Amino acid sequence: MADLSVNICGVDFKNPVIPASGVFGYGREYEELFPLSKLGGIATKGTTLHLRTGNLAPRIAETPAGMLNSVGLQNPGIDHFIESELPNLLTKDLVVLANIAGATPEECAEVAAKLDETDVHMIELNISCPNVKQGGAAFGTRCDMAEEVTKKVRAATKKPLVVKLSPNVTSITEIAKAVEAAGADAVSLINTLLGMRIDINTGRPILRNNVGGMSGPAVFPIAVRMVWQVANAVGIPVIGMGGVSSGRDAIELMMAGASAVQVGAAIFTDPYAPVKIIDEMNDWLDSKGIASVKDIIGTVKPW
């Protein structure tokens, strides 16, 4: 048994595998299949100040080796999360990363301030949702706005703050450096890539929102590249995600510089994917005689 534990911003994870925000809800549905305590952590569904109904359907489309989604941050609002979902999650022996979003920096800060008074372990600030018209991706694609929203949220909470970055930018390292300077304790990346599919028989986009976020194995090489670039550009930990669907993928992303990995679309293909990834990582480490998963973080030897 290899040591799979990692520490990010002072928070101990028993293993580095975390279901990504938006895929896993607040954990209840997957708890029917396996105990949440097997996971290193959970990134909860992106939650805003008030309830959001989300976008019209269809919200989902298949793509080669992946998918598009445009859920539009449907969520019950932060008060409901704190009252009805967080207490349950805090009993499950895993790290809870509360993913938050908002239309303005002030709204994000207000949500963070409410979480600051709870026992949640970490806050993951989504500045990169491609599916909402205001805020969301707009914060994540400009350095000055990314810095402003991070500063406001930083001022509202002492919780470890992870800022989730958009890949839909010219230079993700510039954004990463901006949020680091603004007080982020870690960054997570990549959120989905903006994509589109058209039904050629009707001439209509498949998604009712026309465009949506692309994820799945097809985006994995982009995630590896961006995690590697960002890990080399900032001094804070990087949580990697984007198309991870096996233990080998998780190891690869950690070699690129990730201190932990989030798993998204792979869970739709196989609901047990996060649990299998943990087992596969352990088997690989054992087969290589590597005692701790920490020993592979950022060990890629670039040419």
Add this chain to the structure above:
Amino acid sequence: MKYTQGNYIISSKQAIARQIYSFEISCPEVASIAQPGQFVHIRANGFTLRRPISIGGIDKEKGTLRIIFEIRGEGTEQIARLNQGDLIDMLAPLGHGFTVDTNYKKVVLIGGGIGTPPMLPLAKIYGSTATMISGFRNAAATILQDDFAAAGAKTILCTDDGSAGIHGFVTEPFKELAEQGGIDAVYACGPMPMLKNIAAICKEKGIFCQISLEERMACGIGACLGCACRTKRNDEEYFAHVCKDGPVFNAEEVLW
């Protein structure tokens, strides 16, 4: 256990019409808890998203489920390549099924095209109290009429082109039945315009009506919120989810 995921043996496979296949799947733990109106979420090799397919038969004694599906795209084509003896990866049983009341004296089941299979488990339960109205494009696309008759249901067949049964849509014979009165419940699955028309007739006549919807889906269990459906609950508009709140909804809840 509400649902589980596993690999199950396909105990028989039949092609029952052009591009339409029937699988019998040996899955005792799923069959023992499956309800009419629920669905199974099937992994298609090489695809990220599973394919939701309604349950067309539940045999608790044999421990089998039956699914009947049409090749609609690459994913269902991949599933259709599976053969008897192969393993099929299912997350099942999922969703909220039909409300069944064996005290009902007269029920009407309505299926349009590949919306007919989920009516079959209801026909098995209701037997001769059920009238099954099926609609298809043409005679060649017609499926399951013998199965409904064997279950004891009266069958009314409609085709769009008149090549079998009544020339026209299922709403015509249904209107006549609704006029006669005495219907305790209507259950329907099929294209949205058909469901909308049936729901309107039921509303006018004050008949309890449940419909089964479909939507593009990812997780299948209510976590990802992908399969939104506009509904009304307690007079408030609410995006329900076809996978968990449905696929069966009371028709009056759905905002068309």
